[in-house]
Amino acid sequence: MGTQIKNIGIKISNKIKNFRITRSVFAYPYVLFLMLFVIMPLIILLINAFMVNDELSLKNFSDFMTDGSNVQTLTFSLLIGLITTALCILIGYPIAYILSKWSSGRVIVLLFILPMWVNFLIRTLSTRFMFDAIGIKLGVETLIFGLVYNYIPFMILPLHTTLSNIDKSYTEAASDLGANHLSTFFKVTFPLSIPGILSGVTMVFIPTISTFAISQFLGGTSSYLFGDSIERKFMHQLYGVGSVMSIIMLAFVLIANYFMRKSNKGEASRNLW
Amino acid sequence: MVSTTLKRILERGFIIIALILLYTPIILMIIFSFFNTSSFTFKNGFSFDAYDSLFNSSNSAKIGEAFQNTIVIASVSSVISTIIGAVAAIGIFSMSRRSRNIIENINQLPVINSEIVIAVSLMLFFTSFKFPAGYTRLLIGHISFCTPYVILSVMPRLMQMDSNIYEAALDLGASPLRAIVSVIIPIILPGILSGFAMAFTISVDDFIITQFNKGTTTGIDTLSTYIYSSMHTGGGLKPYWFAAFSLIIVVVVGVLLLLNLRKYKSKAHLKASK
Numbered sequence: 303m304g305t306q307i308k309n310i311g312i313k314i315s316n317k318i319k320n321f322r323i324t325r326s327v328f329a330y331p332y333v334l335f336l337m338l339f340v341i342m343p344l345i346i347l348l349i350n351a352f353m354v355n356d357e358l359s360l361k362n363f364s365d366f367m368t369d370g371s372n373v374q375t376l377t378f379s380l381l382i383g384l385i386t387t388a389l390c391i392l393i394g395y396p397i398a399y400i401l402s403k404w405s406s407g408r409v410i411v412l413l414f415i416l417p418m419w420v421n422f423l424i425r426t427l428s429t430r431f432m433f434d435a436i437g438i439k440l441g442v443e444t445l446i447f448g449l450v451y452n453y454i455p456f457m458i459l460p461l462h463t464t465l466s467n468i469d470k471s472y473t474e475a476a477s478d479l480g481a482n483h484l485s486t487f488f489k490v491t492f493p494l495s496i497p498g499i500l501s502g503v504t505m506v507f508i509p510t511i512s513t514f515a516i517s518q519f520l521g522g523t524s525s526y527l528f529g530d531s532i533e534r535k536f537m538h539q540l541y542g543v544g545s546v547m548s549i550i551m552l553a554f555v556l557i558a559n560y561f562m563r564k565s566n567k568g569e570a571s572r573n574l575w
Numbered sequence: 576m577v578s579t580t581l582k583r584i585l586e587r588g589f590i591i592i593a594l595i596l597l598y599t600p601i602i603l604m605i606i607f608s609f610f611n612t613s614s615f616t617f618k619n620g621f622s623f624d625a626y627d628s629l630f631n632s633s634n635s636a637k638i639g640e641a642f643q644n645t646i647v648i649a650s651v652s653s654v655i656s657t658i659i660g661a662v663a664a665i666g667i668f669s670m671s672r673r674s675r676n677i678i679e680n681i682n683q684l685p686v687i688n689s690e691i692v693i694a695v696s697l698m699l700f701f702t703s704f705k706f707p708a709g710y711t712r713l714l715i716g717h718i719s720f721c722t723p724y725v726i727l728s729v730m731p732r733l734m735q736m737d738s739n740i741y742e743a744a745l746d747l748g749a750s751p752l753r754a755i756v757s758v759i760i761p762i763i764l765p766g767i768l769s770g771f772a773m774a775f776t777i778s779v780d781d782f783i784i785t786q787f788n789k790g791t792t793t794g795i796d797t798l799s800t801y802i803y804s805s806m807h808t809g810g811g812l813k814p815y816w817f818a819a820f821s822l823i824i825v826v827v828v829g830v831l832l833l834l835n836l837r838k839y840k841s842k843a844h845l846k847a848s849k
């Protein structure tokens with residue numbers, strides 16, 4: 303008994319000694335910060351979504367489902383998100399591909415990314431004034447233009463990174479073995495660039511459906527996105543339904559991220575700077 | 576041969592057209608800032624009136640205040656994020672694999688999460704725990720989404736570092752703290768600096784999180800929330816906004832071009848000297 307207590311005592315004093323020495327202690331303040339200001343807010347969001355009058359309830363959820371306009375906004379946003387993402391791939395892929403072949407590509411890709419650092423409200427308003435000046439009526443088309451315009455750098459950047467990191471010897475081997483340009487592209491380059499496409503897709507799709515402001519300035523009167531309706535719910539103090547919608551948004555984020563991680567370790571998306 | 580030159584011309588044309596499209600709205604904004612107008616028309620003639628009214632109109636004070644708020648919030652939150660982030664990265668790096676994985680995943684949350692969810696969850700959190708409205712909330716909010724980026728830019732530096740260097744410092748009699756300050760930190764400094772730059776730009780650029788957490792009664796506005804509310808009230812933007820936007824565009828693009836060209840040049844220089 304006595305030795306056991308002694309042993310425990312030694313263990314504790316060792317712990318205290320180690321506590322002073324190890325570098326991992328430096329992470330503790332930030333871990334606390336993360337718990338408090340990242341995890342806690344999300345828990346509060348969950349509580350707001352699923353608690354009504356201090357009871358667990360799905361009322362907010364059913365309120366969301368039964369109001370047709372909410373579901374309609376969600377499907378509309380998903381559709382707009384899909385179209386925007388598809389257009390970003392269709393336009394962004396050739397750009398990234400061509401630039402990955404040029405020796406000056408690394409500098410020119412910077413030109414494609416530079417506008418991203420000008421505040422998006424300014425860019426969105428400029429496109430809005432441009433449409434007003436030419437006399438194009440605002441609507442779904444102008445909204446999609448604005449979204450593609452805003453988010454295409456997020457597609458070009460990861461694509462360019464993956465495409466220019468593909469080992470040239472693969473394509474050389476393919477053409478040595480008799481493949482023409484087209485089949486080299488479809489059988490070698492394209493499959494190897496899929497991680498880049500996926501991280502581009504998450505970086506375009508998620509912000510597109512959750513954005514607000516862009517749709518208010520470019521979408522005319524009829525087209526809001528899911529982000530707008532979340533904002534509107536909170537502005538009208540409908541915290542419960544708003545929280546349910548935010549949870550749905552979060553679910554989309556996590557699902558998209560899961561697929562992206564499965565295909566690559568998220569490296570391409572980290573190279574933003 | 577003909578087909579390859581044709582292909583080259585087509586490729587070049589495609590890139591040029593894409594770049595023109597990308598820059599047209601921005602360049603038009605700058606051009607029309609010299610025509611004292613609140614839409615893209617030439618009818619008011621060339622003048623510097625928009626720039627004049629940016630600095631000498633009834634709203635100049637409010638714009639100046641919004642600008643000051645933007646810079647102050649970005650500076651304070653990016654400095655704090657950089658300190659917390661750099662220290663935390665050193666700590667996280669020396670953790671066991673499992674806890675390191677967990678923390679890195681949580682750290683990833685603000686990066687992947689959509690901004691509106693972060694904004695809304697922080698707002699609910701602040702109101703339910705009655706945090707004082709105004710700068711406190713904004714600073715905490717900005718620090719919470721800037722710090723992960725600092726950690727993400729410091730981590731690769733730590734991974735590239737030879738861990739024997741730290742051990743050597745300890746063997747030579749340095750205390751752990753001394754070893755961190757005079758060995759590890761100088762090595763990861765480039766990562767810390769780019770993390771700081773990133774935190775600062777993200778904070779300056781933020782709109783959604785600030786919009787939700789600035790509070791309706793505090794009257795605090797940053798440039799982006801002020802732009803948003805001016806667009807919504809009083810039927811469109813006044814001409815001085817065109818001047819303000821142009822100045823922002825020129826400064827942002829200019830600074831980034833300079834920084835990147837310098838980086839590119841020093842890389843080219845390195846290559847040449849090898």
